[in-house]
Amino acid sequence: MRHGRLATGMALGIGAAVAGTLALAPSAYAVEPQTATISFDCGTWGSGEATLTATQDGTAAAITVTTDAITSPIDVAAGSVSSTLTLSKNGSGTTQFTGNANPALPAGSPVSTGPMNGTVASGDTLEGQSLKITVLGFTVTCDATSPQNPGAFVFD
Template identity: 60%
Template structure:
């Protein structure tokens, strides 16, 4: 009887360890590339190189844009920029990523917006060239457009 209890305990312990291992296993990277570089033109507000970082969890995806070339025109509070990043689908149409996430920024600081949330489907190939980023700050809308294709290429979602 004691042997049976030990085996049962051992099986439960192994099962618990396996479940814990799955819980702490790193998640698979579903979007490639994870980051891309663009050159953006924001009209009177400037422009230059920006980096987009993408993540995916099923059909939910996020994009974050950071740029040292595009700077905050005035001091901005955390989560005070309403942003919409519209990307062009290779299959036609567009996908929008929206949100009000940004760090606090002093006047002249590099701009960061995101993570902006959007919905993707398996196989979606999304490119910034032909799309736009609109940022609304204190009622003023700033529109940025990519001046060429992103590098190393479009985001492809699994």
């Protein structure tokens, strides 16, 4: 009987310690929405919709873009696309996310680039304005022709 009470007391003590640890753990950072769509006009390269996927880890954020506005004319090796995404910041001014990461792109496939990295502060509201992609020495600039749907990224 005595061992049963001791075991119950230990279990309750361990449970309280775990609950206290979880309560003191830092909260996870989140961006909402995590995925948005936007339309781009890329001039002679074409136009179409893009999907933007955002993540956040503290003040570091990353955005990946996949768009059918531009298709790869030839096979493109992974890591050979340089990109800059310009976003409006809090309704005034802009910020840029940059990177040179991409998966391998077979000829004719939609362009996917990112993650492009940037810095955010709690409460920042960012919405895509333009995308500049450089691949094989060619630079393509795409301008947003629609607002992000379902809305701008809001960082925690």
